[in-house]
Amino acid sequence: MxxxxxxxxxxxxxxxxxxxxxxxxxxxxxxxxxxRKAPYVPSFNSHLKLIKDHLTLTSWAKLLDLGCGDGKAMRFFYKEFGLLCEGYDLNPFVILYGKLINRRKGIRNIKFVVSNFKKAQLHKYDYLYMYLFPNQMAAIEDWVFSNIKDDAIIIANSFKFLKHKPFDTIRNKKGQEIIRLYKK
Ligand SMILES: C[S@@+](CC[C@H](N)C(=O)[O-])C[C@H]1O[C@@H](n2cnc3c(N)ncnc32)[C@H](O)[C@@H]1O
Missing domain, CATH: 1.20.5 (Single alpha-helices involved in coiled-coils or other helix-helix interfaces)
Structure with missing residues:
Protein backbone atom coordinates (compact mmCIF):
# COMPACT_ATOMS: atom_id res chain seq x y z
CA MET A 1 0.00 0.00 0.00
CA ARG A 36 12.79 40.96 -32.17
CA LYS A 37 9.51 42.28 -33.55
CA ALA A 38 9.20 39.01 -35.45
CA PRO A 39 6.42 36.99 -33.85
CA TYR A 40 5.28 33.63 -35.14
CA VAL A 41 1.99 33.84 -37.02
CA PRO A 42 1.28 31.03 -39.49
CA SER A 43 0.13 31.89 -43.02
CA PHE A 44 -3.65 32.15 -43.25
CA ASN A 45 -5.43 29.36 -45.12
CA SER A 46 -7.19 31.96 -47.28
CA HIS A 47 -3.82 33.36 -48.40
CA LEU A 48 -2.47 29.91 -49.21
CA LYS A 49 -5.63 29.20 -51.19
CA LEU A 50 -5.00 32.31 -53.29
CA ILE A 51 -1.55 30.91 -54.11
CA LYS A 52 -3.02 27.51 -54.93
CA ASP A 53 -5.68 28.99 -57.21
CA HIS A 54 -3.45 31.45 -59.08
CA LEU A 55 0.07 30.08 -59.33
CA THR A 56 1.66 27.25 -61.26
CA LEU A 57 4.97 26.28 -59.70
CA THR A 58 7.46 23.76 -61.03
CA SER A 59 7.46 20.55 -59.03
CA TRP A 60 10.77 19.35 -57.55
CA ALA A 61 12.01 22.93 -57.59
CA LYS A 62 13.55 24.22 -54.35
CA LEU A 63 11.71 26.63 -52.08
CA LEU A 64 13.12 28.47 -49.10
CA ASP A 65 10.78 29.82 -46.42
CA LEU A 66 12.46 32.76 -44.67
CA GLY A 67 11.10 32.45 -41.13
CA CYS A 68 9.27 29.16 -41.57
CA GLY A 69 7.66 28.85 -38.12
CA ASP A 70 6.13 25.38 -37.76
CA GLY A 71 6.38 24.83 -41.52
CA LYS A 72 2.68 25.33 -42.32
CA ALA A 73 3.46 27.13 -45.58
CA MET A 74 6.15 24.58 -46.52
CA ARG A 75 3.71 21.70 -46.03
CA PHE A 76 1.32 23.56 -48.31
CA PHE A 77 3.94 24.07 -51.05
CA TYR A 78 5.06 20.46 -50.75
CA LYS A 79 1.52 19.08 -50.88
CA GLU A 80 0.08 21.34 -53.60
CA PHE A 81 3.08 21.83 -55.89
CA GLY A 82 5.55 19.06 -54.99
CA LEU A 83 8.27 21.55 -54.07
CA LEU A 84 11.36 20.58 -52.08
CA CYS A 85 11.19 22.90 -49.10
CA GLU A 86 13.70 24.22 -46.61
CA GLY A 87 12.91 26.68 -43.86
CA TYR A 88 14.92 28.72 -41.38
CA ASP A 89 13.55 30.01 -38.11
CA LEU A 90 15.07 31.44 -34.94
CA ASN A 91 12.46 29.82 -32.74
CA PRO A 92 13.43 26.24 -31.83
CA PHE A 93 10.09 25.50 -30.21
CA VAL A 94 7.95 26.17 -33.28
CA ILE A 95 10.41 24.15 -35.35
CA LEU A 96 10.19 21.26 -32.90
CA TYR A 97 6.41 21.47 -33.13
CA GLY A 98 6.63 21.54 -36.95
CA LYS A 99 8.85 18.46 -36.97
CA LEU A 100 6.32 16.63 -34.78
CA ILE A 101 3.51 17.56 -37.19
CA ASN A 102 5.56 16.35 -40.16
CA ARG A 103 6.39 13.10 -38.41
CA ARG A 104 2.72 12.53 -37.60
CA LYS A 105 1.79 13.24 -41.23
CA GLY A 106 4.63 11.09 -42.56
CA ILE A 107 6.25 14.03 -44.38
CA ARG A 108 9.99 13.53 -44.67
CA ASN A 109 11.32 15.87 -47.31
CA ILE A 110 10.86 19.21 -45.59
CA LYS A 111 14.02 20.51 -43.95
CA PHE A 112 14.01 22.80 -40.92
CA VAL A 113 17.03 24.81 -39.79
CA VAL A 114 17.08 26.54 -36.41
CA SER A 115 19.02 29.63 -37.35
CA ASN A 116 18.83 33.20 -38.49
CA PHE A 117 17.66 33.05 -42.11
CA LYS A 118 20.49 35.41 -43.01
CA LYS A 119 22.70 32.30 -42.92
CA ALA A 120 20.76 30.74 -45.81
CA GLN A 121 22.47 30.53 -49.20
CA LEU A 122 19.81 32.20 -51.26
CA HIS A 123 21.31 31.33 -54.67
CA LYS A 124 20.41 27.65 -54.12
CA TYR A 125 16.64 28.22 -54.34
CA ASP A 126 14.16 28.59 -57.21
CA TYR A 127 11.46 30.10 -55.02
CA LEU A 128 11.62 32.17 -51.85
CA TYR A 129 8.56 32.47 -49.67
CA MET A 130 8.20 35.00 -46.89
CA TYR A 131 5.49 36.14 -44.52
CA LEU A 132 7.36 38.79 -42.59
CA PHE A 133 6.45 42.14 -41.11
CA PRO A 134 7.18 45.37 -43.02
CA ASN A 135 10.19 46.26 -40.84
CA GLN A 136 11.74 42.90 -41.69
CA MET A 137 10.93 43.18 -45.39
CA ALA A 138 12.76 46.51 -45.43
CA ALA A 139 15.69 45.09 -43.49
CA ILE A 140 16.25 42.13 -45.84
CA GLU A 141 15.40 43.72 -49.20
CA ASP A 142 18.94 44.52 -50.42
CA TRP A 143 20.35 41.23 -49.15
CA VAL A 144 17.60 39.18 -50.81
CA PHE A 145 17.74 40.85 -54.22
CA SER A 146 21.51 40.77 -54.42
CA ASN A 147 21.80 37.09 -53.49
CA ILE A 148 18.97 35.22 -55.25
CA LYS A 149 19.45 33.41 -58.56
CA ASP A 150 18.66 35.42 -61.68
CA ASP A 151 15.50 33.42 -62.41
CA ALA A 152 14.34 32.90 -58.81
CA ILE A 153 10.82 33.99 -57.90
CA ILE A 154 9.98 35.61 -54.58
CA ILE A 155 6.51 34.97 -53.19
CA ALA A 156 5.81 37.62 -50.57
CA ASN A 157 2.72 37.20 -48.41
CA SER A 158 0.87 40.33 -47.23
CA PHE A 159 3.79 42.76 -46.96
CA LYS A 160 5.81 44.35 -49.71
CA PHE A 161 9.34 45.41 -50.47
CA LEU A 162 9.88 49.15 -50.64
CA LYS A 163 12.42 49.53 -53.46
CA HIS A 164 11.26 46.81 -55.88
CA LYS A 165 8.01 46.53 -57.79
CA PRO A 166 6.27 43.15 -58.04
CA PHE A 167 5.88 41.69 -61.54
CA ASP A 168 2.53 40.21 -60.51
CA THR A 169 0.11 40.41 -57.60
CA ILE A 170 -2.76 38.28 -56.36
CA ARG A 171 -5.68 40.07 -54.78
CA ASN A 172 -8.36 38.74 -52.48
CA LYS A 173 -12.08 39.11 -53.13
CA LYS A 174 -12.03 42.58 -51.55
CA GLY A 175 -9.42 43.66 -54.07
CA GLN A 176 -6.61 43.88 -51.52
CA GLU A 177 -3.14 42.86 -52.68
CA ILE A 178 -2.19 39.78 -50.67
CA ILE A 179 0.49 37.95 -52.62
CA ARG A 180 3.22 39.77 -54.49
CA LEU A 181 5.65 38.11 -56.88
CA TYR A 182 9.09 39.55 -57.45
CA LYS A 183 12.07 38.77 -59.65
CA LYS A 184 15.54 40.28 -59.75
C1 LIG B 1 4.82 35.49 -39.45
S1 LIG B 1 5.78 34.02 -39.10
C2 LIG B 1 5.63 33.14 -40.64
C3 LIG B 1 5.70 31.62 -40.49
C4 LIG B 1 5.64 30.82 -41.79
N1 LIG B 1 6.51 31.36 -42.82
C5 LIG B 1 4.25 30.75 -42.32
O1 LIG B 1 3.97 31.50 -43.27
O2 LIG B 1 3.42 29.97 -41.83
C6 LIG B 1 7.43 34.72 -39.16
C7 LIG B 1 8.48 33.79 -38.59
O3 LIG B 1 9.75 34.36 -38.91
C8 LIG B 1 10.66 34.02 -37.88
N2 LIG B 1 11.80 34.94 -37.98
C9 LIG B 1 11.79 36.30 -37.86
N3 LIG B 1 13.02 36.81 -38.06
C10 LIG B 1 13.83 35.76 -38.33
C11 LIG B 1 15.22 35.65 -38.65
N4 LIG B 1 16.02 36.72 -38.74
N5 LIG B 1 15.72 34.41 -38.88
C12 LIG B 1 14.93 33.32 -38.80
N6 LIG B 1 13.60 33.36 -38.51
C13 LIG B 1 13.06 34.56 -38.28
C14 LIG B 1 9.84 34.16 -36.60
O4 LIG B 1 10.40 33.37 -35.58
C15 LIG B 1 8.47 33.64 -37.08
O5 LIG B 1 8.31 32.27 -36.76
Missing part, protein backbone atom coordinates in the same frame (compact mmCIF):
# COMPACT_ATOMS: atom_id res chain seq x y z
CA UNK A 2 2.72 2.43 0.93
CA UNK A 3 4.56 1.48 -2.27
CA UNK A 4 1.45 2.36 -4.25
CA UNK A 5 1.41 5.75 -2.55
CA UNK A 6 5.04 6.34 -3.48
CA UNK A 7 4.33 5.42 -7.12
CA UNK A 8 1.30 7.72 -7.13
CA UNK A 9 3.35 10.54 -5.63
CA UNK A 10 6.00 10.06 -8.36
CA UNK A 11 3.36 10.10 -11.10
CA UNK A 12 1.89 13.35 -9.71
CA UNK A 13 5.37 14.84 -9.39
CA UNK A 14 6.35 13.95 -12.96
CA UNK A 15 3.00 15.20 -14.30
CA UNK A 16 3.37 18.53 -12.45
CA UNK A 17 6.94 18.88 -13.68
CA UNK A 18 5.89 18.22 -17.29
CA UNK A 19 3.07 20.75 -16.93
CA UNK A 20 5.50 23.40 -15.61
CA UNK A 21 7.99 22.77 -18.43
CA UNK A 22 5.17 22.90 -21.01
CA UNK A 23 3.89 26.21 -19.61
CA UNK A 24 7.37 27.76 -19.59
CA UNK A 25 7.88 26.70 -23.23
CA UNK A 26 4.47 28.10 -24.18
CA UNK A 27 5.28 31.44 -22.56
CA UNK A 28 8.90 31.67 -23.73
CA UNK A 29 8.32 30.53 -27.28
CA UNK A 30 6.44 33.58 -28.59
CA UNK A 31 8.65 35.89 -26.49
CA UNK A 32 11.73 34.50 -28.14
CA UNK A 33 10.88 36.17 -31.42
CA UNK A 34 8.43 38.80 -30.18
CA UNK A 35 11.23 40.87 -28.71
Missing amino acids: SQLKIILAWIILIFTFALCIGSVILILSPMLTWF
Whole structure:
Protein backbone atom coordinates (compact mmCIF):
# COMPACT_ATOMS: atom_id res chain seq x y z
CA MET A 1 0.00 0.00 0.00
CA SER A 2 2.72 2.43 0.93
CA GLN A 3 4.56 1.48 -2.27
CA LEU A 4 1.45 2.36 -4.25
CA LYS A 5 1.41 5.75 -2.55
CA ILE A 6 5.04 6.34 -3.48
CA ILE A 7 4.33 5.42 -7.12
CA LEU A 8 1.30 7.72 -7.13
CA ALA A 9 3.35 10.54 -5.63
CA TRP A 10 6.00 10.06 -8.36
CA ILE A 11 3.36 10.10 -11.10
CA ILE A 12 1.89 13.35 -9.71
CA LEU A 13 5.37 14.84 -9.39
CA ILE A 14 6.35 13.95 -12.96
CA PHE A 15 3.00 15.20 -14.30
CA THR A 16 3.37 18.53 -12.45
CA PHE A 17 6.94 18.88 -13.68
CA ALA A 18 5.89 18.22 -17.29
CA LEU A 19 3.07 20.75 -16.93
CA CYS A 20 5.50 23.40 -15.61
CA ILE A 21 7.99 22.77 -18.43
CA GLY A 22 5.17 22.90 -21.01
CA SER A 23 3.89 26.21 -19.61
CA VAL A 24 7.37 27.76 -19.59
CA ILE A 25 7.88 26.70 -23.23
CA LEU A 26 4.47 28.10 -24.18
CA ILE A 27 5.28 31.44 -22.56
CA LEU A 28 8.90 31.67 -23.73
CA SER A 29 8.32 30.53 -27.28
CA PRO A 30 6.44 33.58 -28.59
CA MET A 31 8.65 35.89 -26.49
CA LEU A 32 11.73 34.50 -28.14
CA THR A 33 10.88 36.17 -31.42
CA TRP A 34 8.43 38.80 -30.18
CA PHE A 35 11.23 40.87 -28.71
CA ARG A 36 12.79 40.96 -32.17
CA LYS A 37 9.51 42.28 -33.55
CA ALA A 38 9.20 39.01 -35.45
CA PRO A 39 6.42 36.99 -33.85
CA TYR A 40 5.28 33.63 -35.14
CA VAL A 41 1.99 33.84 -37.02
CA PRO A 42 1.28 31.03 -39.49
CA SER A 43 0.13 31.89 -43.02
CA PHE A 44 -3.65 32.15 -43.25
CA ASN A 45 -5.43 29.36 -45.12
CA SER A 46 -7.19 31.96 -47.28
CA HIS A 47 -3.82 33.36 -48.40
CA LEU A 48 -2.47 29.91 -49.21
CA LYS A 49 -5.63 29.20 -51.19
CA LEU A 50 -5.00 32.31 -53.29
CA ILE A 51 -1.55 30.91 -54.11
CA LYS A 52 -3.02 27.51 -54.93
CA ASP A 53 -5.68 28.99 -57.21
CA HIS A 54 -3.45 31.45 -59.08
CA LEU A 55 0.07 30.08 -59.33
CA THR A 56 1.66 27.25 -61.26
CA LEU A 57 4.97 26.28 -59.70
CA THR A 58 7.46 23.76 -61.03
CA SER A 59 7.46 20.55 -59.03
CA TRP A 60 10.77 19.35 -57.55
CA ALA A 61 12.01 22.93 -57.59
CA LYS A 62 13.55 24.22 -54.35
CA LEU A 63 11.71 26.63 -52.08
CA LEU A 64 13.12 28.47 -49.10
CA ASP A 65 10.78 29.82 -46.42
CA LEU A 66 12.46 32.76 -44.67
CA GLY A 67 11.10 32.45 -41.13
CA CYS A 68 9.27 29.16 -41.57
CA GLY A 69 7.66 28.85 -38.12
CA ASP A 70 6.13 25.38 -37.76
CA GLY A 71 6.38 24.83 -41.52
CA LYS A 72 2.68 25.33 -42.32
CA ALA A 73 3.46 27.13 -45.58
CA MET A 74 6.15 24.58 -46.52
CA ARG A 75 3.71 21.70 -46.03
CA PHE A 76 1.32 23.56 -48.31
CA PHE A 77 3.94 24.07 -51.05
CA TYR A 78 5.06 20.46 -50.75
CA LYS A 79 1.52 19.08 -50.88
CA GLU A 80 0.08 21.34 -53.60
CA PHE A 81 3.08 21.83 -55.89
CA GLY A 82 5.55 19.06 -54.99
CA LEU A 83 8.27 21.55 -54.07
CA LEU A 84 11.36 20.58 -52.08
CA CYS A 85 11.19 22.90 -49.10
CA GLU A 86 13.70 24.22 -46.61
CA GLY A 87 12.91 26.68 -43.86
CA TYR A 88 14.92 28.72 -41.38
CA ASP A 89 13.55 30.01 -38.11
CA LEU A 90 15.07 31.44 -34.94
CA ASN A 91 12.46 29.82 -32.74
CA PRO A 92 13.43 26.24 -31.83
CA PHE A 93 10.09 25.50 -30.21
CA VAL A 94 7.95 26.17 -33.28
CA ILE A 95 10.41 24.15 -35.35
CA LEU A 96 10.19 21.26 -32.90
CA TYR A 97 6.41 21.47 -33.13
CA GLY A 98 6.63 21.54 -36.95
CA LYS A 99 8.85 18.46 -36.97
CA LEU A 100 6.32 16.63 -34.78
CA ILE A 101 3.51 17.56 -37.19
CA ASN A 102 5.56 16.35 -40.16
CA ARG A 103 6.39 13.10 -38.41
CA ARG A 104 2.72 12.53 -37.60
CA LYS A 105 1.79 13.24 -41.23
CA GLY A 106 4.63 11.09 -42.56
CA ILE A 107 6.25 14.03 -44.38
CA ARG A 108 9.99 13.53 -44.67
CA ASN A 109 11.32 15.87 -47.31
CA ILE A 110 10.86 19.21 -45.59
CA LYS A 111 14.02 20.51 -43.95
CA PHE A 112 14.01 22.80 -40.92
CA VAL A 113 17.03 24.81 -39.79
CA VAL A 114 17.08 26.54 -36.41
CA SER A 115 19.02 29.63 -37.35
CA ASN A 116 18.83 33.20 -38.49
CA PHE A 117 17.66 33.05 -42.11
CA LYS A 118 20.49 35.41 -43.01
CA LYS A 119 22.70 32.30 -42.92
CA ALA A 120 20.76 30.74 -45.81
CA GLN A 121 22.47 30.53 -49.20
CA LEU A 122 19.81 32.20 -51.26
CA HIS A 123 21.31 31.33 -54.67
CA LYS A 124 20.41 27.65 -54.12
CA TYR A 125 16.64 28.22 -54.34
CA ASP A 126 14.16 28.59 -57.21
CA TYR A 127 11.46 30.10 -55.02
CA LEU A 128 11.62 32.17 -51.85
CA TYR A 129 8.56 32.47 -49.67
CA MET A 130 8.20 35.00 -46.89
CA TYR A 131 5.49 36.14 -44.52
CA LEU A 132 7.36 38.79 -42.59
CA PHE A 133 6.45 42.14 -41.11
CA PRO A 134 7.18 45.37 -43.02
CA ASN A 135 10.19 46.26 -40.84
CA GLN A 136 11.74 42.90 -41.69
CA MET A 137 10.93 43.18 -45.39
CA ALA A 138 12.76 46.51 -45.43
CA ALA A 139 15.69 45.09 -43.49
CA ILE A 140 16.25 42.13 -45.84
CA GLU A 141 15.40 43.72 -49.20
CA ASP A 142 18.94 44.52 -50.42
CA TRP A 143 20.35 41.23 -49.15
CA VAL A 144 17.60 39.18 -50.81
CA PHE A 145 17.74 40.85 -54.22
CA SER A 146 21.51 40.77 -54.42
CA ASN A 147 21.80 37.09 -53.49
CA ILE A 148 18.97 35.22 -55.25
CA LYS A 149 19.45 33.41 -58.56
CA ASP A 150 18.66 35.42 -61.68
CA ASP A 151 15.50 33.42 -62.41
CA ALA A 152 14.34 32.90 -58.81
CA ILE A 153 10.82 33.99 -57.90
CA ILE A 154 9.98 35.61 -54.58
CA ILE A 155 6.51 34.97 -53.19
CA ALA A 156 5.81 37.62 -50.57
CA ASN A 157 2.72 37.20 -48.41
CA SER A 158 0.87 40.33 -47.23
CA PHE A 159 3.79 42.76 -46.96
CA LYS A 160 5.81 44.35 -49.71
CA PHE A 161 9.34 45.41 -50.47
CA LEU A 162 9.88 49.15 -50.64
CA LYS A 163 12.42 49.53 -53.46
CA HIS A 164 11.26 46.81 -55.88
CA LYS A 165 8.01 46.53 -57.79
CA PRO A 166 6.27 43.15 -58.04
CA PHE A 167 5.88 41.69 -61.54
CA ASP A 168 2.53 40.21 -60.51
CA THR A 169 0.11 40.41 -57.60
CA ILE A 170 -2.76 38.28 -56.36
CA ARG A 171 -5.68 40.07 -54.78
CA ASN A 172 -8.36 38.74 -52.48
CA LYS A 173 -12.08 39.11 -53.13
CA LYS A 174 -12.03 42.58 -51.55
CA GLY A 175 -9.42 43.66 -54.07
CA GLN A 176 -6.61 43.88 -51.52
CA GLU A 177 -3.14 42.86 -52.68
CA ILE A 178 -2.19 39.78 -50.67
CA ILE A 179 0.49 37.95 -52.62
CA ARG A 180 3.22 39.77 -54.49
CA LEU A 181 5.65 38.11 -56.88
CA TYR A 182 9.09 39.55 -57.45
CA LYS A 183 12.07 38.77 -59.65
CA LYS A 184 15.54 40.28 -59.75
C1 LIG B 1 4.82 35.49 -39.45
S1 LIG B 1 5.78 34.02 -39.10
C2 LIG B 1 5.63 33.14 -40.64
C3 LIG B 1 5.70 31.62 -40.49
C4 LIG B 1 5.64 30.82 -41.79
N1 LIG B 1 6.51 31.36 -42.82
C5 LIG B 1 4.25 30.75 -42.32
O1 LIG B 1 3.97 31.50 -43.27
O2 LIG B 1 3.42 29.97 -41.83
C6 LIG B 1 7.43 34.72 -39.16
C7 LIG B 1 8.48 33.79 -38.59
O3 LIG B 1 9.75 34.36 -38.91
C8 LIG B 1 10.66 34.02 -37.88
N2 LIG B 1 11.80 34.94 -37.98
C9 LIG B 1 11.79 36.30 -37.86
N3 LIG B 1 13.02 36.81 -38.06
C10 LIG B 1 13.83 35.76 -38.33
C11 LIG B 1 15.22 35.65 -38.65
N4 LIG B 1 16.02 36.72 -38.74
N5 LIG B 1 15.72 34.41 -38.88
C12 LIG B 1 14.93 33.32 -38.80
N6 LIG B 1 13.60 33.36 -38.51
C13 LIG B 1 13.06 34.56 -38.28
C14 LIG B 1 9.84 34.16 -36.60
O4 LIG B 1 10.40 33.37 -35.58
C15 LIG B 1 8.47 33.64 -37.08
O5 LIG B 1 8.31 32.27 -36.76
